[in-house]
Amino acid sequence: MTGALLKHVREHFRTMEGYVSAGMEMTKDDTKIFLNANENPFELPGLEGLNRYPEPQPAALLEAFAKTYGVESDQIVITRGADEAIAILIRVFCEPHKDSVILNPPTFGIYGVDSRAQPANVIEVPLLKTQGTYLLDADGIIKAAKNPKNGVKLVFLCSPNNPTGTSFSHETISEICEALEGHAVVVLDETYAEFAEVGSMTADLETTPNLIILRTLSKSYAFAGMRIGCMIAADTDFISLVRAKALETYPLTRLSVEAAFHVLSPQIREIAHQNIKKLLDERDRMQAALEKSDQVITIYPSDANFLLVEMKDAHGFYEYAKTHNVILRDFSAKPGTENCIRLSIGTPDENDTVLKLLQDFSKT
Ligand SMILES: Cc1ncc(COP(=O)(O)O)c(C=O)c1O
Structure with missing residues (x-):
């Protein structure tokens, strides 16, 4: 499925050229001599391999992530934690001083901080507190997101939600996504999904074109210190755009990539x-x-x-x-x-x- 997310991306991201880094030409081919990145050829003892820049998105790690989350490797961008994915998505979708995001407080503070830094306008549709728990105000979200005056590009949903711990029903999340198709992109932050019985919505991505899911190794895999997470979406053109134009040049260090393979080993x-x-x-x-x-x-x-x-x-x-x-x-x-x-x-x-x-x- 292609294009469903791409069409919401800020115009200049679609038209500009991305940087082609030396790391993109890197292969594990020992027969080749790489003199294309101004690297120092003399390795230091105990630090072998670290003289070389890392691959921006190592194919083998993408495969390992795809297997872990039950998706295809071309549907994933590996990021420095879910945090970096949040910042990238706001940058790619929200025109400064013009576009808006919807948040459902009480929720994870970074959505608001990164939005205000852009700056994107923040529209709050608070969670409904009822019978000792919290619920998404699906009608309120849909109404606010569809109001053309609001210019809403992104809706952040977090399930299980930080700081309340609440899982929201997949039906409600699907209902919001469906109602907003063509209007706005829904970002579902599943940082804590492994702790929840309801699990992940990655299996719904194929049928939910405007949904982006965030996952991370920080919590369930006890890997917060290495900063590895990802965004996943069915729109592979959008994923290619983010990899080519929205990532830092070499976001993932060699050490964190190596450690991630270890964490994802059986x-x-x-x-x-x-x-x-x-x-x-x-x-x-x-x-x-x-x-x-x-x-x-x-x-x-x-x-x-x-x-x-x-x-x-x-x-x-x-x-x-x-x-x-x-x-x-x-x-x-x-x-x-x-x-x-x-x-x-x-x-x-x-x-x-x-x-x-x-x-x-x-x-x-
Ligand atoms: C809801 C939520 N999303 C994202 C993050 C950041 O995760 P990461 O360590 O993958 O950047 C946190 C961290 O506490 C969180 O609670």
């Missing part, structure tokens, strides 16, 4: 999957223990590796934990998460420390 993947189970068990244990505390008002249902906890005095507990060297995330002053902290699930020992602190805080 042995390491198996361990990563076992660790996801461990994390989910710990999340359940923490939930049950936190519910017993007289400080806790509500724990929102979470499909991710964190809990959003409404407390009698969230800010007070955040400060108390901080003075005892435990850093939580304070959402108490943010609209939609009043009196909440977000607690990442740690090791059993780390989690026990939080529970003990909560007990002590309760007595203060």
